[in-house]
Amino acid sequence: MKHLPRVLIVEDEPAIAELIAVNLRHGGFVPVVAPDSVAAQRELDAVLPDVILLDWMLPGQSGLALARHWRKQARSKSIPILMLTARGDEPDKVAGLDAGADDYITKPFSTQELLARIRAVLRRRAPESVSDSVTVGELVLDAATHRISFQNQELKLGPTEFKLLNYLMKHAERVHSRSALLDKVWGDHVFIEERTVDVHVKRLREALGGAGTMVETVRGAGYRLTAQPASSAASFAATGK
Template sequence: MPTVLVVEDEAAIAELVAINLRHAGFEVTLAENADQAMVAVDAVLPDLVLLDWMLPGQSGVALARRWRADARTRELPIIMLTARADETDKVAGLDAGADDYLTKPFSTQELLARIRAVLRRRVPEALDTVVEIGGLKLDPSTRRVSREGVDLKLGPTEFRLLHFFMTHPERVHSRAQLLDRVWGDHVFIEERTVDVHVKRLREALLPARCASMIETVRGAGYRLSQQAVASAA
């Protein structure tokens, strides 16, 4: 379930947006100002932020710039919400790092379409596209994983972990990065949890003779190796 942080100081608008997003299958967190938004993002990195331009204290534009300057939040998808319709304001919002810009008032359908479009551009692993590497096939829409006719049984966390590895092959990912991208960067989850789930993932891949695809890179983390998949074939 994708998570959306709604940063909006007008309670009625925030609640209406939250209701519609939850109805569409999103998990929603609300923040009334920049300080609350920063606390929320520090705790759990959302999949996307709906950020109002006009906020009490620090503006949404300033907050967007701040997130873009931080390595942890640099790729955080942001859609600006504002009553400002001038082209110069739109350019200013996009220059601050927003991925899209929505002028109030807006329809629920347009909002949902913009959100899905940004997630498709910025978070390709959230798509329902089938991924296949070395004969190992993962289908997000049916939650099935198979190789050479062998269906594999994975738990939900192992499925997300494998999906992330398969959409980012050959790259080494630290435990902290995996927590950030697979678990949502929740502060209460320890890094050693990653090791437990990698072990479970390898065990789940054993029946298809491709457990070796998940390589441990000593002192750095883990990666999916296409060469290892090929050699295991």
């Protein structure tokens, strides 16, 4: 029997939750509704979903806090999370992505767009998680333990910077445009400004410390991670450009 993807809908407005659930059933998914963080955790503990639709504003613990919590748990850290929210400002989008969300959908949204986003994160889930460990020069990333080290010193990265570095290291020495990075690291986020990538690259360089110069800016083209940084890369790291 074909596996039908299980979708955990964490939404406290019954009408919205039911509308999403009905459309998911018609789209070939198995929806499970939880009205708050406690119920959501109970459902997740019982059966791991394939995707989580997580409302930002929930009674009790917020969706943002819940996303951060699930990203820290070994059992749930790889489940795709799509944030549902009425907050459309870019800082809020960045906050949602920083918390570990894979995609961000602003209310009101079309059900067709929602289904397309869910299918997109499911397509992207497996290809980018096959490599458990990757090494570039003296920089080592272990996806299984979520650890990064440079010259045998452990580094601390946020969830978004970790995903960005993971992708750059798996495709080292190649130049990636901002739009390509948005698609491959965040998902098909056409609604997010490309300068969002610049913000995260700057944060990544700062977190990498001495390895920050390995993330090079290729002017007019995008970014590249290299084991042999050019001498001018330090100035790029300092400016974030």
